[in-house]
Amino acid sequence: MHVQKATMKQKKSYNGLYPLYGFAKVNGQLCTVEYLGEGKGEPNYEVLAPENYQFVPDGVHSLLCETLTDMEVRIDGNELVKETVDI
Numbered sequence: 605m606h607v608q609k610a611t612m613k614q615k616k617s618y619n620g621l622y623p624l625y626g627f628a629k630v631n632g633q634l635c636t637v638e639y640l641g642e643g644k645g646e647p648n649y650e651v652l653a654p655e656n657y658q659f660v661p662d663g664v665h666s667l668l669c670e671t672l673t674d675m676e677v678r679i680d681g682n683e684l685v686k687e688t689v690d691i
Contacts, residue, residue: 606628606629607625607626607627607628607637607672607675608626608627608628608629609625609626610624610625610626610627620636620638620652621638622638622639622640622641622650623638623639623641624636624637624638624639625637625638625639625649628651628675628679630651630679630684631683631684631685633653633654633657633684634654635651635652635653635654635684636651636652637649637650637651637652637675638650638652640668644670645670646670647668647669647670648669648670648671649668649669649670649671649672649674649675650666650667650668650669651666651667651669651675651678651679652665652666653665653666653684654684656686656687657684657685657686657687658684658685658687659682659683659684660682660683660684660685661682661683662682667679667682
């Protein structure tokens with residue numbers, strides 16, 4: 605897993621809840637990484653799964669991480685899978 609920092613142009617045009625930090629490629633999909641800036645011992649980054657995807661086995665649409673190293677561990681411990689609709 606490698607996090608690519610966003611360019612200034614990408615940061616300025618981003619319309620998310622928190623500032624854009626960059627992007628992480630997970631299972632071939634590009635995930636947005638936002639910077640939360642909560643401080644030591646608190647979540648500082650949020651990795652957002654693309655629409656219709658979730659992180660498994662956690663079963664969540666985003667991963668909250670304290671550090672970039674923590675982000676790498678959390679991503680490596682999950683797989684990004686497309687959601688299915690049960691009828």
